[in-house]
Amino acid sequence: MSCSSHCEQATAPSVINEPLQLSRSLSLILSITCALAVANVYFAQPLLDSMAQSLNVAPGSIGIVVTATQIGYAAGLLLIVPLGDLLDRKALIITQMLFSVAALLAVGMAGQWSVLLGAMVLVGLMAVVVQVLVACAASLAIPVQRGQAVGTVTGGIVLGILLARFASGLIADLAGWRAVYYVSAGLMLSMALVLYKTIPALDLPRADSSYKALLISVGKLFISEPVLRVRGVFALLIFAAFSVLWTSMVLPLSAPPWSLSHTQIGLFGLAGLAGALAAGRAGRWADQGLGQRTTGVALALLVLSWLPIAWAETSLLALVLGVVMLDFAVQAVHVTNQSLILAARPDAQSRLVGAYMCFYSVGSALGAVAATQMYALGGWSAVCLLGAAVSTAAWLFWAWIRFSELRLAPSG
Incomplete structure (x- = not known):
């Protein structure tokens, strides 16, 4: 399948009921989205001192910010990621990214310690969109291409983890720690619009069960x-x-x-x-x-x-x-x-x-x-x-x- 024909299908409203040969351009888009999403989990680590001073929090307590993010991420793995087998995967991805934008803006505007912690839990909770994107890439690819597709998207996750601390420190030095989350919110919103246009609708096999039964099935x-x-x-x-x-x-x-x-x-x-x-x-x-x-x-x-x-x-x-x-x-x-x-x-x-x-x-x-x-x-x-x-x-x-x-x- 040519890139041009794939792009036409990606923007068309028709539903695709069999795996595609995942194009390099769409693989790159999914990889970039994963990098931006997973970076949200790690942005705070070099910013803790600035956060503590801004919100008058004791330095010994500010580390809870990282813990709150990880708690949200762990909860998302169990409560949100399985929904990809029950709901439309494209809609789930877009929804998570829009909620992520809201959570990032809340972090940037947080004026109280409790608000910051609650917003960081939501940041972690929505960051599990990267795992839904991995499953999406696998479902879009033909079987003999699946490993390569997963590898490409995982490469984006690695890049996001490795570059998050450096990028957040650089932005914070230029414009303060809150700017890190405002910039990330803008990038996540932009990628949500790109994905809405480029991810094709897929008629995938879905679990014929309730949400409760779906969670039990994970075990x-x-x-x-x-x-x-x-x-x-x-x-x-x-x-x-x-x-x-x-x-x-x-x-x-x-x-x-x-x-x-x-x-x-x-x-x-x-x-x-x-x-x-x-x-x-x-x-x-x-x-x-x-x-x-x-x-x-x-x-x-x-x-x-x-x-x-x-x-x-x-x-x-x-x-x-x-x-x-x-x-x-x-x-x-x-x-x-x-x-x-x-x-x-x-x-x-x-x-x-x-x-x-x-x-x-x-x-x-x-x-x-x-x-x-x-x-x-x-x-x-x-x-x-x-x-x-x-x-x-x-x-x-x-x-x-x-x-x-x-x-x-x-x-x-």
Whole structure:
């Protein structure tokens, strides 16, 4: 299908009842939207001091802003993302983005502590539109293109996470912390209009049940879909390792001998762009039936990445190399996970994504808590040992799964 014919279908009111060959332009639009949406979750981290001074909040309490956003995001995974299997997915995406605009404006105008916290919960709640967009990209693509489509959109998510802190700090330096959320609101509104014009209407299989039954079915998917359980464990472990690094890395870099500023430390996130570039490639490997092999190689690379990372206190170049290796490995496994899960049940893609991302949330939270405790107990060496141990556990789990599959495979 040519790009011109696809664009004509994208703007036409007719309903499409079979997967399209997802055009590069629409993939790019979905990827950009994901980057902008997920960035809303991370904008606040470098702005906490400014928020505390503006609202006269004690510095020790302002961290609750980040917690409130994560609470909203976790609730959205369970309560909103599954709706993609019950309601029209395009309408759900547009509605979430418009509510996100309202929430971002509320944050920017917040004059009271309670209002700010409530608005940040809504920001997190609406940010789960990225998971609906992942499911949307998978449903728009033909089966042999699905992994590549998921990889492209996931690449946008990675870019949003990595660039959010840098962008918010830059805008805040120029116009104050409130401007960050006003600018984001304007961008989200613009993308909502673009998506309204470009996403085609799809007559997808939808769950024939009530909302309550839909939520209950999410739990049943854990029981009925072994690929969700296996890939969920991978997600929990790899994002625990990811969080171990990114939560604690600021501690040795801000201490002597480096004594880097927060802005300088934030630039290390740009090294993780390699992961975003790798995401699309991993999706293509999954489309070619190489998902298991990709997972094994990536997890081995994840284990090895902790060797150069361990030299962070003496070599910044080694740290950059380790960050590139780790982010490449994590995103390769993450894209492979989603590609395999979404292919398992086309009729339950939104619920599968929501359920899978719960493992991501748990792993990220556990990794963050464990990393700070390990640094307090044994310094950077203890943190690296923890990260390497979690990464090794992930590879051993893959090896066990792989051995079990080969043993059960028919001979000859």
